[in-house]
Amino acid sequence: MKIVSIIIGTRPEAIKMAPVYLALKERLGDSVKLISTGQHRELLWPSPERLQCTSRP
Amino acid sequence: MRPGQSLTRLTARLLVKLENHFNHHCPDLVLAHGDTTTCFAAALSSFYKQIPFYHVEAGLRSHKLNSPYPEEFNRQSVTPMARHHFAPTELEKENLIKDGISPHLITITGSTVHDAIHLIKNRNKNETGLGTQRSLVVVTLHRREANLSITQTLAGIRATAESRPEVVFVCPMHPNPSVQKAFKELLGNQKNIVLTNPLPYPEFISLLMKAQLVVTDSGGVQEEAAYFGKNVLVARGETERRDGFSSGLVKLIGVTAESTQRFITETLDESNLKKPDNQTIHDQSPSASSIIADVVERNVG
Numbered sequence: 001m002k003i004v005s006i007i008i009g010t011r012p013e014a015i016k017m018a019p020v021y022l023a024l025k026e027r028l029g030d031s032v033k034l035i036s037t038g039q040h041r042e043l044l045w046p047s048p049e050r051l052q053c054t055s056r057p
Numbered sequence: 058m059r060p061g062q063s064l065t066r067l068t069a070r071l072l073v074k075l076e077n078h079f080n081h082h083c084p085d086l087v088l089a090h091g092d093t094t095t096c097f098a099a100a101l102s103s104f105y106k107q108i109p110f111y112h113v114e115a116g117l118r119s120h121k122l123n124s125p126y127p128e129e130f131n132r133q134s135v136t137p138m139a140r141h142h143f144a145p146t147e148l149e150k151e152n153l154i155k156d157g158i159s160p161h162l163i164t165i166t167g168s169t170v171h172d173a174i175h176l177i178k179n180r181n182k183n184e185t186g187l188g189t190q191r192s193l194v195v196v197t198l199h200r201r202e203a204n205l206s207i208t209q210t211l212a213g214i215r216a217t218a219e220s221r222p223e224v225v226f227v228c229p230m231h232p233n234p235s236v237q238k239a240f241k242e243l244l245g246n247q248k249n250i251v252l253t254n255p256l257p258y259p260e261f262i263s264l265l266m267k268a269q270l271v272v273t274d275s276g277g278v279q280e281e282a283a284y285f286g287k288n289v290l291v292a293r294g295e296t297e298r299r300d301g302f303s304s305g306l307v308k309l310i311g312v313t314a315e316s317t318q319r320f321i322t323e324t325l326d327e328s329n330l331k332k333p334d335n336q337t338i339h340d341q342s343p344s345a346s347s348i349i350a351d352v353v354e355r356n357v358g
Contacts, residue, residue, distance in 0.1 A: 002357040005084035007075065009095025012277040015258055017090050019172035020113065023350035028357070035078050037071045037095045040232070 001031045009039030018048035064094060064127055071098035079106050086357050088349075090114055090169075092128035092135075100138040109356070110135075113169065113349060115142035116149030117276075119297035125200070125276075129297065141356070143349050148299065164352050166345040168300075170280055175344070177259045189287075191329065192224045194321065195268040197278050198240075198292060199231035206312035207236065207274075210292045211243035213317025214272065218250050220318075224325065226250045227268075229261060270324055272317070283307050288328055290320050 006021050008014045014036070024032045034048070075098055079087075089099040090113040103110035112135050119129050136142070136156055142163045144150040150163050196214060198207050218226055228244060230237050230252055244250045256264065262281065265271065271282040272290045276298045282289045283301025290310045301307030310320040 002085040003082055004086045007089040007099040010093050013090045015173045016169045019169050019346035020349050023346040027350055027354045033082055037074055039095045
């Protein structure tokens, strides 16, 4: 199984890469890893699942 | 962000952390976004381990290595280390080609922030009163290299708030302690200025959708507000982002108190003469993230 790592560190990256993570997860499943470097620790981050989940009323 | 953390120490810490991750998971492909120190470290660490690195939101250029600092350097330095480049538009693709990147390694995608907004838009739609509210100005400022500029911009906002008591300024503050200190010192104790901590993203988007005007030095906020067809004043000397400029709704206003006050006042007056709601939400299809996922899948499949 090929592994794809998505690296994020700040809130804008978390937001802009969330849809990429979700799209890749649909195609490749659990071989997609989302890793935070912790560059910004204190910003409120939405998880990709939370963004997705909020789109379904 | 750790208090007083230098870029050197941050970069060193991120490189070690990334190498540990790469040793543990042995990825076949690494993806990162934009111009942050995280993105730079991810590209460098991938290069050292010879893991293909794919760069999302590649090719933006101010062509001034020090501005924005360190983001312009980060983005330019990532380019030669990346094996594939996802450019938002034709303009960024041309920048990459000028840097010697072969066109077949570049894919034009549009912006993934539009996909993120689509993910949360439906929820926000259910809220009441989502149309533009007159006299609501949203302010975000955070530039690391420009404490002086922030001070000037804040002074301009303060002066505008004093002369326009009917206008409410809402300022979600960046967590950087020196930025928060400047906001509190210059904008505190003014009854039509609201200072808040950073908002959760869906709530921030909801606030942006209601704003009559957005004042920001953030490229991301510029992009989001332009996407909603908002008036945006970019409080910077220059910008590598062109989102919204062609529509006339986005203006570069520089970093002086005088220009800040003048542009805010003029823009509010002009937009008061227009119809209140000019919100445009574009549907893009296929989405940027599915284009990126297709390319990645083809290359690891």
